Amino acid sequence: xxxxxxxxxxxxxxxxxxxxxxxxxxxxxxxxxxxxxxxxxxxxxxxxxxxxxxxxxxxxxxxxxxxxxxxxxxxxxxxxxxxxxxxxxxxxxxxxxxxxxxxxxxxxxxxxxxxxxxxxxxxxxxxxxxxxxxxxxxxxxxxxxxxxxxxxxxxxxxxxxxxxxxxxxxxxxxxxxxxxxxxxxxxxxxxxxx
Amino acid sequence: xxxxxxxxxxxxxxxxxxxxxxxxxxxxxxxxxxxxxxxxxxxxxxxxxxxxxxxxxxxxxxxxxxxxxxxxxxxxxxxxxxxxxxxxxxxxxxxxxxxxxxxxxxxxxxxxxxxxxxxxxxxxxxxxxxxxxxxxxxxxxxxxxxxxxxxxxxxxxxxxxxxxxxxxxxxxxxxxxxxxxxxxxxxxxxxxxxxxxx
Numbered sequence: 262x263x264x265x266x267x268x269x270x271x272x273x274x275x276x277x278x279x280x281x282x283x284x285x286x287x288x289x290x291x292x293x294x295x296x297x298x299x300x301x302x303x304x305x306x307x308x309x310x311x312x313x314x315x316x317x318x319x320x321x322x323x324x325x326x327x328x329x330x331x332x333x334x335x336x337x338x339x340x341x342x343x344x345x346x347x348x349x350x351x352x353x354x355x356x357x358x359x360x361x362x363x364x365x366x367x368x369x370x371x372x373x374x375x376x377x378x379x380x381x382x383x384x385x386x387x388x389x390x391x392x393x394x395x396x397x398x399x400x401x402x403x404x405x406x407x408x409x410x411x412x413x414x415x416x417x418x419x420x421x422x423x424x425x426x427x428x429x430x431x432x433x434x435x436x437x438x439x440x441x442x443x444x445x446x447x448x449x450x451x452x453x454x455x
Numbered sequence: 456x457x458x459x460x461x462x463x464x465x466x467x468x469x470x471x472x473x474x475x476x477x478x479x480x481x482x483x484x485x486x487x488x489x490x491x492x493x494x495x496x497x498x499x500x501x502x503x504x505x506x507x508x509x510x511x512x513x514x515x516x517x518x519x520x521x522x523x524x525x526x527x528x529x530x531x532x533x534x535x536x537x538x539x540x541x542x543x544x545x546x547x548x549x550x551x552x553x554x555x556x557x558x559x560x561x562x563x564x565x566x567x568x569x570x571x572x573x574x575x576x577x578x579x580x581x582x583x584x585x586x587x588x589x590x591x592x593x594x595x596x597x598x599x600x601x602x603x604x605x606x607x608x609x610x611x612x613x614x615x616x617x618x619x620x621x622x623x624x625x626x627x628x629x630x631x632x633x634x635x636x637x638x639x640x641x642x643x644x645x646x647x648x649x650x651x652x653x
Contacts, residue, residue, distance in 0.1 A: 268476040270485075274528075275468045275613075391614070412614040415472075416589075 262312035263301035265320055268423065271295040271415055274331050282437040290338075290432040292331040293394065293413045294324040295425060303351035303422035310355070314362045321360075321367030321428070328430045329371055336372050340445065341407045341431035343396040344368070346383045349419035357383035360426050368399075368428060375399035376453035389416050394429045398445060402454050405442025406434035460520070462513040463496035465621065467521075468613055469528040477634040488629035490592060490611045491524035493517055500548040500620040510556035514624075517557065519565035521626040526569060529630060534571035536628040537643065538605040541566075542580045542592040543624045546617035554581035557624055566626065574651035575600040587614045592627045598648045603640025604632035 277289045298320070302310055332338050344364040346357035365379035380395035380402075391414040398404035411429045419425040434445070449455055470492070473485040495517075498509050526533045541562065543554035558579050567573035578593035578600075589612045596602035609627045617623045632643070647653055 266476065268474070270473045270475065272471040272528075273468060275466060277466050278464055280465065414612075416610040 262316045265316050266299040267296050267320070268299070269297040269415065269418060272327060272331055273413065275411070277436045280436050285436055287433065289434070289436045290332055291411045291429065292328050293411055293427055293429045294328045294331070295413060295415060295427050296320055296324060297415060297418040297423055297425050300349060300352045300356055300422050300424045302356055303349065310359060314359050317359065317363035318367065320426070321363035322371065324426070324428050325367040325371040328428055332430060332432055338432050339372055339430045340399060340433050341396045341409060342368050342372070342375070342399050343380045343394045343411070343429045345381055345392045345394040345413070345427045347390050347392050347419050347425040348383070348385045349421045349423045350385065350387055351421040352385065352424060354383060354385055356424060364426065364428055368430070372399055376450060377402045378453060386419070388418055388420060390414060392427065394427055396429060396431055398448070400450050400453065401443065401448040403443045404445050404448065405440060406438035406445060407431070409435055461516050462493070464493055465496070466494040466613070466616065467524065468492045469524055470611055471528050472609070474634045480635065482634045486629070486631040486634050487529060488594070488609055488627060489525045489528040490609055490625055490627040491521040491528065492611055492613060492623060492625040493521060494613060494616040495622050495624065497546060497549045497553060497620050497622045499553055500546065507552065507556035510553055511560045514557035515561035515565060517624050518562035518626070519569060521624065522566045522569040522628070525626055525628045529628060531630055533569045535630060536570050536597065537631055538594045538596050538607065538629045539566065539570070539573065540578045540592040540594040540609070540627045541625065542590040543622055544581070544588050544590050544617055545583045546619045546621045547583065547585060548619040549583065549622060551581060551583055553622060557622065570597060570628070573597045574648055576651060584617070586616055586618060587612060588617070590623065590625055592625055594627060594629060596643060596646070598651070599641065599646040600652050601641045602632070602643050602646065603638060604636035604642060607633050
């Protein structure tokens with residue numbers, strides 16, 4: 262399949278101390294790794310695209326490792342994750358779906374076998390389009406305190422023939438989480454859900 | 456955040472951008488720039504305050520804190536940073552003068568201390584706006600404002616800031632100019648570095 266050509270990489274880290282309530286003893290950190298790549302299928306309908314998922318694996322692993330590094334270097338710091346893609350105007354939504362396997366499994370591998378499905382979203386859009394990447398707990402999707410999202414975007418991407426790929430990791434619950442539900446301390450860890 | 460700060464900081468974000476290709480030409484090494492952005496409470500929001508010295512002190516504090524963060528995000532010694540810029544966005548209950556109080560009187564000295572030098576004016580922009588407002592931080596060479604290859608800008612944005620009583624403060628540093636500079640003018644090799652201009 263085609264070569265992966267990266268135009269730009271962006272890393273964003275947010276450190277949240279409070280949101281009007283008590284200042285947390287440990288601030289919540291959210292990090293996003295973004296790569297802007299050329300869309301090899303832009304401009305026409307291509308039937309067979311699946312092989313490109315394998316080509317994206319090294320980039321996915323590199324982005325996942327860079328997120329762990331941005332959050333302090335220890336995979337144990339990471340409690341939530343999510344992924345997303347924005348496909349430029351000359352591509353189709355299905356091209357964004359190519360990111361599910363290389364993006365998701367890269368994070369699971371780097372985090373030592375996280376059990377929960379990686380929450381995701383995708384869309385087609387122009388340069389500067391924002392994407393709200395959904396976030397859930399890495400081992401149990403139903404942990405309510407870890408339902409979160411991080412907005413990402415790059416002002417000059419994706420151009421029409423590009424795809425913006427994003428991975429997101431967080432270090433804990435929402436800063437003032439208090440709406441009940443399954444707690445991280447109650448995870449059974451068998452099915453990735455509870 | 457290590458020591459307690461004068462500023463009531465709700466959030467700090469850092470952004471690092473690397474440009475590897477432009478118009479399908481490889482950029483080697485990639486051009487890199489970083490911004491550190493703080494969301495703080497505006498102690499003067501909602502009323503006219505004549506004396507802005509509290510905001511001036513906050514500016515001094517953030518000058519050091521944000522420059523250290525941005526340089527760390529870039530991962531190079533401060534002395535190797537080539538260009539810089541600063542910007543602030545005031546929430547709707549504040550006035551543009553609050554941004555000026557943070558950015559202009561005392562913020563620059565600690566920025567230059569972290570970077571080792573910085574003879575040139577630190578280019579700046581400011582505005583009032585709602586949550587998610589975009590700041591275009593102007594960039595210029597830190598030792599010679601006329602270096603044309605380093606005239607640039609970096610966009611930053613935080614989706615949930617500034618709230619009405621907050622201010623977003625940003626500092627950006629780079630290790631390079633634009634990816635493919637070719638419009639002439641003073642080059643960085645020609646810097647005399649005496650007056651901050653050339």
